[in-house]
Amino acid sequence: MAVENYDVVIVGAGPVGLMLSTCLARWGYKIKHIDNRPEPTATGRADGIQPRSLDLLRNMGLKRKIMAHDPAKVYEVAFWDPNSKGIHRTGTWASCPKFIDARYPFTTLLHQGLIERVFIEDIEKNGVQVQRPWTITGFKNDGKDPTYPVQVSISHVDDTHSETVRTKYLFSGEGARSFVRDQLGVKIKYKDPISHVWGVMDGVVRTNFPDIKMKCTIHSDAGSIMVIPRENNMVRLYIQVASSTDKDWDPRKTFTVEEVQEHAKQVLRPYTISWDRIEWYSVYPIGQGIAERYTLDERVFMGGDACHTHSPKAGQGMNTAFLDAVNLAWKIHHVESGFANRSILSTYESERKLIAETLLDFDARYAKLFSARIPSAGEVAGASSAQNPAEENEFVKTFKASCEFTSGYGVAYLPNTVNWGAEHPAQHPLFLNYQKGTSLRTGRILTPATVTRVVDANVVHLEQQIPLNGSYRMYIMAGEPSKTSAPIKDFATHISNPTSFYSIFAHKDTSVDRYHELHNPHNDFISVCTVFNAKRADIHIDEMLPPVFARYRDHVFADDVWDQRVPDAKAAAHAKMGLSEEDGGVVIVRPDGYVGAVVKLEGGAGTCEALNKYFSVITGKRLGEERAAL
């Protein structure tokens, strides 16, 4: 029997596997996706979607479907501490405070199953079915077929059927107990030697506890509980039932529902609580571990819980999984479609492992903040109002740094091939960085900005105008038209050179009708937006832009919407990015929304030259005028 070949074999249909499958299925890859559970998650499990993840889901056109389930939204966290009567609230603070420039400054709570279904519908539309209940039984990167170097064996969980396939990539999204990781011999490094057993319970309650619809951390003399509001009028209670620091530590220790309910009643006194129904209940051990490698050969990859496990307290699990998957998806896509050098695949581990390490460090600090130290009322009030930064103490500062991280906006990838930096092989005087010419930082998310679309006068979110289509996003922040008219013309001339980073990947098949193509009229790897510092009605696309940019009619914007964060700016988007409102600049954003490079917009060949150099490193091609002159 002929062995079937796939682009990717994905093991596990939890958040990380589904996100990878969704991206690659949309971009046309042939996928074998298996999961060892007979059905998708029915209740419970992960539930917190952080602000940054909501941006990502919106960018994929999936946010509305998530929101259709009417999830709970957490804007603030309340802290309760013991007092003589039982417990009292010592303070509250924003879960995503105003100093973070977030579109959606809240955590969205919805059970994992509902979220999974949104992804499953999407991959099915693109012809991928999750094969259930099937499991992986073996694999090897034997290179027998250079195109499909990895052989994978899978079988039905009851062992009645089995298949052997070949693939370009194998991905393990199997969760903490990963067969692939075990087979590779990749060790888990335990950051914090302390393990915990957690009980978690979703249900509908009756209580006079006033903060039952807030996220709460409750410390009482009877123990601690974390409260998380849920969709459908439910509430989740997290309770740490055992710790490896306990004298009688037993990682298999368990509690009945009734015991946890009784425990909750004790903790909440003087308030009362009772349950109308319990939807889900589980007890599970958690260790703070991180895989030493995410891949050994850049053919077999792992992500999500297979690579990092930690407490559920900060609601980071699913979010980290999503970002693992997206990070890998576009890199595989760029390599397989011939855009990028295979070496960019190494940045998956270096970027995502750093985030996992930061997450585990944070998780340890977070646990310490909540468990070991009870903030006083005065300290918390300082965090809540934050009107006088001078009054902030160490506790508040730590909290603030944590907020940025937990919201997902703290992710900061280090300079590497795709994130320009002072040590990047591409060097050119026009590169800008946050110390010179821009406040944007490579490896961090593009600053959100509200602008007016010229063609239809719609007020829109600039950062959402290019969907997650696998393309780099080139934002020409075009400053004042009178100042930048010549530089933009020059830039257009140079990128139209057939060897430029923009033109070298031009669509080969020119017979395809691309009239209605909004995002990729010229090539599949770069989508362009232009933003003028001008009033919408004063922008005449065909008169003010060379044809190569004017072609992106739906991506021309007026930077004319006032923003409370930069109240004195005439062009708020320019100002928020720290670019000259007169002279603008060119911002290259990776397909996953992180800034790759920022270049000055200047007359002559320089702007294009700098970008040719940057993309030469990524693509491994010699780009630009030099070669044209050969």
Place this chain on the structure above:
Amino acid sequence: MAVENYDVVIVGAGPVGLMLSTCLARWGYKIKHIDNRPEPTATGRADGIQPRSLDLLRNMGLKRKIMAHDPAKVYEVAFWDPNSKGIHRTGTWASCPKFIDARYPFTTLLHQGLIERVFIEDIEKNGVQVQRPWTITGFKNDGKDPTYPVQVSISHVDDTHSETVRTKYLFSGEGARSFVRDQLGVKIKYKDPISHVWGVMDGVVRTNFPDIKMKCTIHSDAGSIMVIPRENNMVRLYIQVASSTDKDWDPRKTFTVEEVQEHAKQVLRPYTISWDRIEWYSVYPIGQGIAERYTLDERVFMGGDACHTHSPKAGQGMNTAFLDAVNLAWKIHHVESGFANRSILSTYESERKLIAETLLDFDARYAKLFSARIPSAGEVAGASSAQNPAEENEFVKTFKASCEFTSGYGVAYLPNTVNWGAEHPAQHPLFLNYQKGTSLRTGRILTPATVTRVVDANVVHLEQQIPLNGSYRMYIMAGEPSKTSAPIKDFATHISNPTSFYSIFAHKDTSVDRYHELHNPHNDFISVCTVFNAKRADIHIDEMLPPVFARYRDHVFADDVWDQRVPDAKAAAHAKMGLSEEDGGVVIVRPDGYVGAVVKLEGGAGTCEALNKYFSVITGKRLGEERAAL
């Protein structure tokens, strides 16, 4: 055979019939709904949802389903006039300018069929099926059964089956050709003697006309066209193909698709246009007519196009239909559920006919503005920037007034039984009006305001917190807690009197478990919100509110969100309603969102007394302390 009895028989499943059916089905009424078309609208027809209608759809929980179709959004209108080269743009202006405080300052464009389907799904969930293709063949209010006084005969359009039923109410949403209206002998009064024949065409085009994604009015030497962007990359072109002022006027005059396309090509020169596909095309005559009566007996009612016809230019048809239906729905509900006096039914005609008359007047003026007079560039620039009100001319002023009307926010019902006014039978010194103590006007929509919900710290839209549940909305704008603590306590004491407007309708069946009931814990006719001028974290519901108001835990808000419209206010919601930020006030809002009465919040019995008087008039009951003393 026994004749089946219904609460309402609805004829016609267009926007007006479906909206009525949706409201009444949700509120538990037994409905017979017929339509003479075999299928719902497949393409074309009405398509513009105005800002106010979007508020209403959101209030019904239907907005997200409408938006899931990715409708086009019109933020601005562009004006094109003839010049030597063909046409040129003379200016643009906002379709819902900033001076209107709208949540959604745009028109939403989506074909009627997609909108209808959202309603049809909703009524089906409530057990109502539209019976198709069936038509009405006769009816009479013979009173033979006092509970179901109207007999209605209906039959399949091919006459194979027929039924006779009895009903409390018969509603005609049949459109311009109304059998019911004809049978009643109600005349159409033609406001403007001029009739027109319109051609309308939906399709996907290729053009270099720069404003193809804007709403445009184009005058050229070759004729005039109106451009409306649509969902799915389509565009609608409206073209007036004949007018009764023409020498060769023929109301049956028609044009082929090709003729209209050729016409469009001429009008758009020097720009080019061609069509990839045509989705819908129609030619139809329009007269500006209004029915002399909307009901003769307050048992048989009409609404929507059966009562008013006009040009499609301002996109008002469906919106007026929606508001006709909602207006009637809650009044029927209040009468049939024993809350209101039957006399409130007369306000349906008086309120909605006034709006139709305003619409027709406006339509005539609008047509004149667009057809008879071409604005000069200078005038349009004035409207567009509007930075110096002193420079505004008559044209701009007319436009501005029109914007308020076309957005749906211009609706202003006159004082009557439900809209308090100086002549209202209920008189009490504590009533406030826009000349004294508030900027709210009875008969107009409640001012939108953003506030923070206390229980979960969610930032929410106050005006949306009570859904369209058929209840009056009582907003206790509670000012500063230190100032209003005593008045609120007194108010609670007096409305807890069994004969008060609030308590007299208390749920009879106290055995029902209403623990999770958010909106109607005490009665079915009034839902309460309380808004404090305080920071969220400083509001302790159980300590600061008497139990009757504290019971609405999910409806207690902090007026602590800054608003650009009242930048210096501490409590923006209070300020926008023109109420004292210290002393607050009580705002009664009708079930459809229009202000009914505003009363001062004062210590003692006065606040409750004033509202007892107001609701005595509506309910026909003697409410309040007097009776309790009997």
